[in-house]
Amino acid sequence: MASKYPWYSRAADLTHRVTVLALVGATLYMSGAVVYTLWSNGRENKQRLEVERTRRAAIAEQQRISEAPSQSNE
Structure with a gap:
């Protein structure tokens, strides 16, 4: 059974297909990364912001509590 194309055309076609598949695969892998x-x-930043909000709320509450007795003594 004789092949339709010469060996070098088949080799070039195979090289091209492997190259394209490698480029597409690498692109998909890197896009996923x-x-x-x-x-x-984004998740870490959301957690960090939540901790910061909680800390600031606690500081504000502590300042409110510490200022309340000094205002009643005056």
């Missing part, structure tokens, strides 16, 4: 990194950092 970027999406995961953005999601992970």
Whole structure:
């Protein structure tokens, strides 16, 4: 059974297909890594902001409590 194309055309076609698949695969992999990194950092920032809000609320409450007796003594 004779092949329709010469060996070098088939080799070039195979090389091209492997290259394209590797580029597409690497692009999908890296895109997934970027999406995961953005999601992970967003989640960490949300947690950090929640801790900061809680800390500031506690400081404000402590200041309110510490100022209340000094105002009643005056």
